[in-house]
Amino acid sequence: MAALEGQLGDDDVIFVAPDWMWLPFRYYYRGEVDGIGGRSQGDALRLVGVGTDYADLIEPRELETDPSVRQPIVPPDDFDPDEYVRVWTVGHLATPQSVIDLFGQDVVVMHYDLSERRWRAVVYPAPYTADPSRLPLAVETPGLRWEGGLRLLGYSLSPSLMVGREARLTLFWTADRLQGYGRCLEVRMVDESGQVWLERSLPMISLLHGLPMISMGVFSTFPITDWPPGVVVVQDVALKLLADLPPISYQISVRVVDGPSGQPLSAAGQTDVILGSVSVARPPRPYRQHVVPVLHRANVRFGGLRLFGYDLPEATPRPGHYLPLVLHWAVDEVPLADYEVQVRLLDRRGVVVTESASSPSTPAFPTSSWRAGDLLRGEVSIPIPPRMEGGRYWLAVRLVDTDTGESVPGRRAWGLWSQEWAVIGRAEVTPWPLVTKPPPMAYEVEARFGGAVRLLGYDLTGDPAPGGELGVTLYWQVEAGLEDSYKVFVHLTNEAGELVAQADGIPVDWTRPTTTWRVGEIIADTYTLPLPTDLPEGAYHLYIGFYDPGAGGPRLPVVSRGREVPDGRLPLEPVTMLSVEDER
Structure with missing residues (x-):
C-alpha cells in the first residue's frame, strides 16, 4: 500500500471488491482519496459504502488506525462516475470489466503489479488509441492490424535481457469492434538462422493479480471477448530465458491465432509478424550446470567442451518423422576452432541406421565465439527412415573440426580411454499402429x-x-x-x-x-x-x-x-x- 502514497489525486478513486477486503486494505492505507466498494449480487456487482457496513467490526486499538484520518468512503447515493479519471483496483472482483461497467469507458484502470511491485495501468480509454504517444511505449507499430479489427499500437520490452533471467514483453492492444471469439497469442524468439529458441502460447487476455488474493492463487482476467472497442488493453508476456541460451541477437515475432478454427490471422499479409530485434547478454557470473534442467546425464568431455546432458523432447518419435535431440554443453576451456556435432542411431548390432549433423548450438553462435564458463544448448534433428522398425537404439555423438575434418576424441569422466564416437544413451522409436481390417464405410x-x-x-x-x-x-x-x-x-x-x-x-x-x-x-x-x-x-x-x-x-x-x-x-x-x- 505504500506504493499508493504520493500517486493519488483528486480525480482518483479506490475501488475495493469484494467489499470485505476494505478491512485489510484500510489497515495499511491511511490516505484521503475517495473509495467505494463492490459487493457480488448474482453475476454483477453493486456499489456499497464499505466503511458503513463494517464500522462496528473495526477495533482501532487492534488495527492501530489513526482516528484523525478521514475515512475516504463514498456513499453509493453520492457516487458520480464522471468525477474520476483513474480507478485504482483492490480485490479479485475489481476487474477491468467491472470497472468499465460501473465507471464507464473513460477511465484509466490501475492495478498493482506484484512482480514489479508497482501500480500500473492495464486499460486506457479511447483518447489514448488516437494518440499512442501518450502510452508508455518503447516502439510504436501503427500499421499492425489483424483480421477482425484487432490492432497492436506498440510494445515495450525489458531494457536489458540476460541469459537465465526473465524478461517482460508488454503489448498494447485495441480492437476496432467487439471480438466475438477468443484469440490465442504466440510469441517466439528466433535467431538469424531461423531456429526458434523460445516459444510461448497464451490466450488473448489481460491476467491480473487480485490483491490481496494472490497469496491464495486468485487472479482476475479480462478476456478479449470483453474488450470494449476503442480502449487500449495492456497484455504482459513473461519470457523466461534459458540458463544455457546463446548470448546473441534474436528477433521477437508474434502470431494471433483464431480460437474456433485454430488458424493464424494475418496482419499486413503475414501471419508471423516481426516486432524487432533484441540482444541477450551473458550473466555477470557463469551459472553452475545444475541450474539447467536435464533429463539424461551424459558427462562426456571433448577437449575443452563437456557434454553434460541431453533431452529427447519427443515422447513418441515415429518412422518418417524426425527425432529431436537437445544437447547441453559446458565450456571448460575456450575452443580454438569451429566444430560440428554429428549424431548416429545404432541398432543392437552397432549398425548405423540413420545419422545427422549440426552446429553444437546454432550457426549464429559458432564454437569459436564460446567462452570459458558458458553453458549452451543445441538441437539436432535426426531423420527417422520411413520404414525403420520400432524399438530402442543407441545414441552416439562425435565432434568434428569443420576446417580439418578431424574428430575430437570423446571421453567419459570415469572412462580410461577416448573414443571417436561416444555412446551417450538410448532413444526409442515408436512404430505406427498396423491396421489391416477394413472399417465400416458409407x-x-x-x-x-x-x-x-x-x-x-x-x-x-x-x-x-x-x-x-x-x-x-x-x-x-x-x-x-x-x-x-x-x-x-x-x-x-x-x-x-x-x-x-x-x-x-x-x-x-x-x-x-x-x-x-x-x-x-x-x-x-x-x-x-x-x-x-x-x-x-x-x-x-x-x-x-x-x-x-x-x-x-x-x-x-x-x-x-x-x-x-x-x-x-x-x-x-x-x-x-x-x-x-x-x-x-
Whole structure:
C-alpha cells in the first residue's frame, strides 16, 4: 500500500471488491482519496459504502488506525462516475470489466503489479488509441492490424535481457469492434538462422493479480471477448530465458491465432509478424550446470567442451518423422576452432541406421565465439527412415573440426580411454499402429492409384450448406510400397467445373507420409473442406487423387473398374448443397 502514497489525486478513486477486503486494505492505507466498494449480487456487482457496513467490526486499538484520518468512503447515493479519471483496483472482483461497467469507458484502470511491485495501468480509454504517444511505449507499430479489427499500437520490452533471467514483453492492444471469439497469442524468439529458441502460447487476455488474493492463487482476467472497442488493453508476456541460451541477437515475432478454427490471422499479409530485434547478454557470473534442467546425464568431455546432458523432447518419435535431440554443453576451456556435432542411431548390432549433423548450438553462435564458463544448448534433428522398425537404439555423438575434418576424441569422466564416437544413451522409436481390417464405410469404391494404393471407400460428414464444413474420410489399402511422399487432394467443383472448395495435405493430418505406408495396411485419412458462405444450392462434384509436390505436381494414375480415369482425379458421389433455410 505504500506504493499508493504520493500517486493519488483528486480525480482518483479506490475501488475495493469484494467489499470485505476494505478491512485489510484500510489497515495499511491511511490516505484521503475517495473509495467505494463492490459487493457480488448474482453475476454483477453493486456499489456499497464499505466503511458503513463494517464500522462496528473495526477495533482501532487492534488495527492501530489513526482516528484523525478521514475515512475516504463514498456513499453509493453520492457516487458520480464522471468525477474520476483513474480507478485504482483492490480485490479479485475489481476487474477491468467491472470497472468499465460501473465507471464507464473513460477511465484509466490501475492495478498493482506484484512482480514489479508497482501500480500500473492495464486499460486506457479511447483518447489514448488516437494518440499512442501518450502510452508508455518503447516502439510504436501503427500499421499492425489483424483480421477482425484487432490492432497492436506498440510494445515495450525489458531494457536489458540476460541469459537465465526473465524478461517482460508488454503489448498494447485495441480492437476496432467487439471480438466475438477468443484469440490465442504466440510469441517466439528466433535467431538469424531461423531456429526458434523460445516459444510461448497464451490466450488473448489481460491476467491480473487480485490483491490481496494472490497469496491464495486468485487472479482476475479480462478476456478479449470483453474488450470494449476503442480502449487500449495492456497484455504482459513473461519470457523466461534459458540458463544455457546463446548470448546473441534474436528477433521477437508474434502470431494471433483464431480460437474456433485454430488458424493464424494475418496482419499486413503475414501471419508471423516481426516486432524487432533484441540482444541477450551473458550473466555477470557463469551459472553452475545444475541450474539447467536435464533429463539424461551424459558427462562426456571433448577437449575443452563437456557434454553434460541431453533431452529427447519427443515422447513418441515415429518412422518418417524426425527425432529431436537437445544437447547441453559446458565450456571448460575456450575452443580454438569451429566444430560440428554429428549424431548416429545404432541398432543392437552397432549398425548405423540413420545419422545427422549440426552446429553444437546454432550457426549464429559458432564454437569459436564460446567462452570459458558458458553453458549452451543445441538441437539436432535426426531423420527417422520411413520404414525403420520400432524399438530402442543407441545414441552416439562425435565432434568434428569443420576446417580439418578431424574428430575430437570423446571421453567419459570415469572412462580410461577416448573414443571417436561416444555412446551417450538410448532413444526409442515408436512404430505406427498396423491396421489391416477394413472399417465400416458409407460408400464403397473400387479404384487403384499408381498400382500401389487401393481406395476401399469413404465417409462424408459435416454440414453441406453455405458457410458450413464438409468432412471426407478416405480409406486406403496399401498394396505396394511408395518411394515418394505424395499429397492427397480433395476438390469440390460446381456444375461448370469451377473449383469452390479444396483440401490438400500429407495424409492423416500431415502425420503419415506415404513413404511410411506398409503393404496390407489400411489408412483412415480425413479432410475438412470449409464451404464459402455464398454457395448457391444444387449439385456439386467431389474429386480426389494423389500428386507429387516435389516434382512439379504430377498426379498418380487412377484405374477404376478396369478403366483409366482421366486427369488422375477420381470422381466420388455428387454432393447436394442445401440452402441455409433448408438446413433450418
